[in-house]
Amino acid sequence: MADARKEHRELPITPDSRSSLLRTLNIMEHRAETGLNKALAGLGIEDGDPVKALYENLSQDGIKKPWSVKTFLKNVGDITWGSFWGKVSTISVAIGTGLGIIREAALNWDSFRILYNNAIAWSFADVEKGTDPLATLSTAATAAIVLAIPTLAVSTVTKITERRTEQLINRVNRVNAARNAIEAGEANLNYLIGPNVHILVGKSDPSIETLIKMFHDIGIEVITFWDEARAISPKINPFWLKTKNMWTRADVLNKASLENALCMFAEVSKGSDVFLSRRSGTFSRLYEDMSDAESRNANTKANFLLSQRGIKRAIPLVAVTNIKRAVTGSVAGETDAIYGTKNEGDLYAKNRHMHARHVDGIVTGLIAQISKKSGFPVELMTDPHRQQEYTHTFNLVIHDYNEKLSEEGKKQPDKSALRYKTAEDGNKSLTCFYGEDDQATLKLLEGFLEETSREGDVLAIINDPEVIGELPEEIRISKKYICVGEVLAKDQFRQFVQLVDNEEITLPAEIQSKLDTYRATPQLFSIQNHYGTFELDSFVFSP
Amino acid sequence: MKINTVLYGSAKVTDVSEDKIFETINRVVLLRIKTMILKNLGKEDVFAFKEVVKKNDPKLFFDFAYKRIPHLADKIHSEIRQLSLELQKTQ
Incomplete structure (x- = not known):
């Protein structure tokens, strides 16, 4: 049996074998049409009844649209499948795995769901909620049937299936790897997203969700940076990078789609605390996540990395901080030189593209x-x-x-x-x-x-x-x-708009138009x- | 570059004949599911059936069928499997 299967797999795909399959399918279609007419007549719905024509045409062509990453994450990560879809897909996987066609994917339920979703995408249906369930179902069924046809049976379909299955498994593996990396905050986002802003968050910040929403409203993606784990739901924003509390690391910044970065925001630790220690500049690693110096240096490093790629522009920094925090320095040596008092605001103001919000x-x-x-x-x-x-x-x-x-x-x-x-x-x-x-x-x-x-x-x-x-x-x-x-x-977003107005940030035309509205x-x-x-x-x- | 290009770039189908095969399978599946649904409706369902079809909304229709026909999911899959077996026999 195994030899026969191997022999058959090596048969070339010929126009004849495709034609043969299509002929069979056309005959099946004709029979199915006859069966439908009879069933309609059985319920007293005859020719001339407008319901007959409506029912015959009740369908929706598969929408030839690949998923966006957001839709992908939404569907893969968050769908709670109802009993109906659960049954459909369970049976599909039973057929598929029973024939060993998709066993290489080492399926558990989650990976099956990805495979199944991809099978539907592969069949060119759009499974977003609200699309035609009949169209979705029929294309899902196509996938199930193609997966279900044994290799010995139809050489044409076998070849198609093998190629598609291989593509599918490769894609599932890539999808899985990409999804896992995105979820872990370790993805290289350079190839994934277009115009974006960076937000260096630390542990959490009360403005973050509102700010992200404002940028999403005008079509700008957001990459957030957190020390260990992000404190917001991936539903709000899927893209994040883990810094392990080291905000200036090149290996992290290099993954942040710097070429497409429009602006960097830094939520300096305790910067959002209204009346806290504004004159005190002491930082302790035990309690602080990101200092003012780190926020500035992260921006300087990002611009350095950008220049290494041959791009001569600076990503502006908007930092939420307490600008009156003192900056102290002591001289070690024989003199008692005093060089005056500085505060963080002075240091931000030294850099033309750095803007402190207080x-x-x-x-x-x-x-x-x-x-x-x-x-x-x-x-x-x-x-x-x-x-x-x-x-x-x-x-x-x-x-x-x-x-x-x-x-x-x-x-x-x-x-x-x-x-x-x-x-x-x-x-x-x-x-x-x-x-x-x-x-x-x-x-x-x-x-x-x-x-x-x-x-x-x-x-x-x-x-x-x-x-x-x-x-x-x-x-x-x-x-x-x-x-x-x-x-x-609102203040940070307003600062961003001001930078756009001052031409320090140039937006793509489509986003500029959205912002204008x-x-x-x-x-x-x-x-x-x-x-x-x-x-x-x-x-x-x-x- | 967008992520969908990365994830789904290889999904592009260029063989027209393959498309035709899939499209035809689609149509056959749909016709048989529609027939199966009709066969599972009783005379008492006809009025409601006509009303929902007139709305020309596949989602509403499907909701209707799912409510009226017990174990519809199982029946649909049974239909799909049957079709698959028939295809195998003919090749």
Whole structure:
């Protein structure tokens, strides 16, 4: 039997054998048409009945469209197959594996699903949800039949099947390897995606999901960089690279489709923490993921790698950080030379294509506008062990804010200046709730919302957009909150748009056109809450 | 370069005769499934059948058939296997 099979496999595919098979199939088709007519007549549906013609034509030609990678990941990774498709595919694999045709794929259920999906794609059907199930089914059936026909039976189909099966298995292997690499954050993305932005994330950042969505809205892919594991779902963004907390590694950056990179964003550790240690520049590896120096160096390295490929352009960097963090240096030697104090903002400003975004400044600007609108001076409700640190920082930003207004000639002491609550104000204040994390803020609201809002007003400051749903109703429904994640995402995106406007970033025409439409979206660069609509650029510290 | 080129680049079919074979198998399968569905409907289903066919939406039709005919998936696959066997006998 084995010899016979081998002998048959070596038979050439001839036009005659194809014709023979087609003739058989044509006869089968004619019989099937007759059978359908009889079955329709059996139900009293005769010639002339419009239902007859409609039923005969009820089908959809296979859509000749390969999957995009997103569709592929969606279908392969996330489909929960219903009982119907489960049965269909189980039987298909039984036929296929029973004949040993696809045994080389060493199938488990997952890899079968990929194979099966590919078999359908191979037969030129589109299995995305919402397409015609009959067309999908019939093309799936074609695949099943072709896989099911024994090699001895039809030399033509055998040859086709063998070639296709080999292609299929190779493709499945490649698909599996690519999928595994993408899931593990180790894929070489150079060949996979077009125009993209990089986001160096660290562990997590409250603005990341909103920012990714904004870029996807205008057709730009996003590659995120995480230290070990990504904290967002692959459904939101499949492309990521693992850095193992080393942000400047060439082997990682070289996989990041640098030629197509439009911009790099860095969410510097604790850069999104509104009132935390803005004057302190100390970093400890135990607690920090990415320092300001690393964010700048990652960008410098990426541009160096780009130049090594003969591309003379710089990928701009937008870093979310606290620009007032001090940069210290000591001289070892005989002298007591002092070279002055620097801060991180100074260092970002040295590089023409590096842009620091300062969350203290933006959120303080919003608080100032809200304070002015409510007519109350501000106070900050926080955790006892953060009180001293936050008070110190808050005082400094109030001071900076008022000074900035003075410099710009906008100071109107009675109206615009941001003022801290004093004893004379009694309980009449805008109480800002900001704990050391969102859960701490929620706890503070639970405990003190009632008494703080009795005479004055309240404003919750939360980091993560996810937490909005956990806010007390009186805060959530009346929108008495600022979401730092939303603010930062909008601010970073606005900076990106500004770089495009300044021609520091050149977009492909199609994306530029999408951006031109998208920028008309209401409140794209502002936030709306109980107190009104506020622009984000009202107050941004310059370094 | 897009990922689909990488993943599916080798899937391109150039042999017209192979296409014809697949297309014909497709049509035969579809005709036989449609016939099988009709054979499994009763007289009491005719009105609803006509109504759903008039909507000319394969998805709606398929939903209808799946609700009305128990074990439709098994029946469809039985039909496919039968067709496969018939093909083998003729070659």
